[in-house]
Amino acid sequence: MAVLAHFVVLTVLWLTRDPKIITGWKDIFPGGLVKDSTSAMLISFSLLIFPSKNPFRKSEDPSELPVASPPLLEWKTLRENFAWDVFFLIGAGLALARVCEESGLSYWVGDAISGLSEISPVAFALIISITLSFVTEFTSNVSTASLFLPILCRLASHSGIHPLYIVIPATISCSFAFSLPVATPPNAIAFSFGGL
Structure with missing residues (x-):
């Protein structure tokens, strides 16, 4: 029941952070520091400290000292x-x-x-799709898409074509990663548990 309550609180935090129709609770904190991950980390930390049994329950024996739950x-x-390896793999790719x-390398490569x-x-679009489909076999598909999509948008602006004509096939191609464990998170999860 306590885990379900944590899940409900997490869902409410996600939905009320920035609901767009009214002011969300993220406006309490300046600088745009609050993201969806903030709520997830808060609830995760709460799971590590919230007791699994009622700490205020009365014992039948009055001489018995209370035991921490x-x-x-x-x-x-x-x-x-x-x-943990999947966590660091995806996190490092996104970082x-x-x-x-942020450094401008994506724009420099695009130029x-x-x-x-x-x-x-x-x-x-065909060359980019084939290239990204090959690259994403050796890198995480999330990090590959996050890294290459700004470059492709910059390149599309130089070409004078709409970015979606290049970005959509490139994004789909990043999902064609089935061979190696590093390629996609489900493969990495199966590999980390020794299922491969």
Whole structure:
């Protein structure tokens, strides 16, 4: 019941963070620091400290000292059963993509390969799709899409074509990752539990 209550609170936090029709609770904190991950981390931390049994229950024996109840989620259980390698794989890929975007590397690469804009949009989309489908076999598909989509948008602006004509096939191609464990999170999860 306590886990269900945590899930309900998490859902309410997600829905009320920035509902767009009214002011959300994220406006209490300045600087745009509150994201959906903030709610998830808060509830995860709560699971690690919230007791699994009522700490205020009365004992039948008045001389018996109260015993601390274990938390809903013990650290030992989390440490042994959580797929940490998948967590770091996806997190590192997203961090790398964010650094490339913030540093301007994505724009620089997009400008550097602007010579590809001379070919027809159909051939360009085909070349990009095949290339990304190959690249994403060796890198996480989430990080590949996060890294290459800003570059492709910049390249599309140089070509004078709408970015969606290139970005949609590229995004779909990033999902064609089935061979190696690093390619897609389900493969990595199966690999981390020894199912491969």
